[in-house]
Amino acid sequence: MPADTTAANGPADAGTPRFAARIREASWSRHQGLDPSAEETADRAPGVFDRLFDGSLTLDDYTRWHAQQYFVYEAIEAAAERFASDAVAGPFVFPELARLPAIEADLRFLMGPKWRSGIEPLPATRAYVDRINAACAEGPGGYIAHAYTRYLGDLSGGQAFGKAARRNYGFEGEGASFYEFTGIKSPKAFKEEYRARLDAVDLPEAGKVRVIEEILLAYDHNGAVLAALGEGLGRNPFEPKVIAAICHHMNHDHAADTLVICRGVGGYPGAETARMTGFDGDGADFAAVVDGAELPIRIDWAGPLSERAEVRPEIVRLFTESKASLENA
Template identity: 35%
Template sequence: MSIDLATRLREGTKHSHTAAENTAFMKCFLKGIVEWEPFRKLIADLYFVYRALEAEMRRHQNHPVVGPMYFPELEREANLAKDLAFYYGDNWQNEIEASPEGIKYVNRIQEVANTEPALLVAHAYVRYMGDLSGGQSLKNIARSALNLPADKGTGLHEFDQIPTVEARRAFKAKYRDALNSLPVDEALAQKIVDEANLAFQMNRNVVHELEPAVRAAVGEHVFDLITRQDKPGSTERAPGSTSVELVAAE
């Protein structure tokens, strides 16, 4: 009997999803508080993360579990490089470095790639489904807050081959079907869910490092007003609720 891995991942990461939405950085972001320096540092960290993830997905594209989840149209490295050229200039490769938590994130991706490649599926799921879902709203917030040119600075969330809401919805259905077709047993399915929760945690650790810069930019009082209260996560609310969903499978 096939395993509904897509639903397992969605249901099994609800609490991690809520925690991600309730980081101080994300609460500020959703209020339109996007500061240039922490934002470009985040883009730099994500460049290293996606570069590692995509190199390993390509390396294991003939793996029975990884291969069906390798979609070249999702790759973000080239777009992130364009973003970094915009934020740091032509010499961007010499201007950026991964943060300590970013390095841990990259190391984990490389570790599972070398020891249990099937777990790469969890990292791909968390990153790409977030980009295709709530990432589209985050893109608009960043554009407005930073007054970005129309074609600069948000390449992370630009999908040339999946450009419309309808196309993204259809692709996510295709992605769910691919997840549910994977040759995994109960034990491996649970390992993938556990790894997805770890991926959420590592992403939270990366943004936590950026919060002091946001606090300094907006001031203690405003920062505390925005961040003091947690809210239910979008995946835990009733249908019809409006919120930015970081990873969606609708």
């Protein structure tokens, strides 16, 4: 969840609000756009947040949301390692904020030991991750912007998410451990310290403006991910743990067959390697390396599927048709 937002803003000269207040004011409208309780969003279709709070978000869709967050924090925390000793960004690298181990534990709990084989970033998530990487490559301000947006939000509105998840799904620890900051005794005091560091950050005015601009981009990317997730709510009949198990089986036990499928009915005869990345009731998703670049491949089933037992025969069909087409090419 993006960072909490309150307070006032003004031109960057003497007598105007401090940097943290300028950030909060500049991002207020973005925050309101993601808040399900905001009046201006009341007429839109219920999204992930709305359904989490009203108890109608299925555990499968909660898991899919959790999985997309994995990729975002993977990027932010890889950047944190690089900036830990940086004079400007280093003061914002807190080990107690790291979320990746908790997300991994949650996904293992929700999807089983093969969880990593069953998650893939949505296009919107990939774009978000690309933006994080690009911004952090520009300098410390990029890291500060994305870390602030995520972590202060997790310590604020994110706590309500954790409470709702525990209430809805009966979690006790794993499943919602992402929202637990065991190393932070007082979130309020921690956020005050964080904002004090923002006010004291050693950046020129132009650098501060760029941080604010990047925070707004982070909000927009987060909104795009939530919108993409919202479009898919309730549409996949297969549990994430089932998807993870089958993808892991195909990629580890039948890697050669997966490559044949992508080369055949997948339409990329020159594919060098391939992996299955997911599936739903309408088709399967793969990723194949072609000319050194990984490309997504979508292959439709012969008809709609809804049961796990139906998946294997369809994969066998895809392999058989692919093998025949390649042999006859």
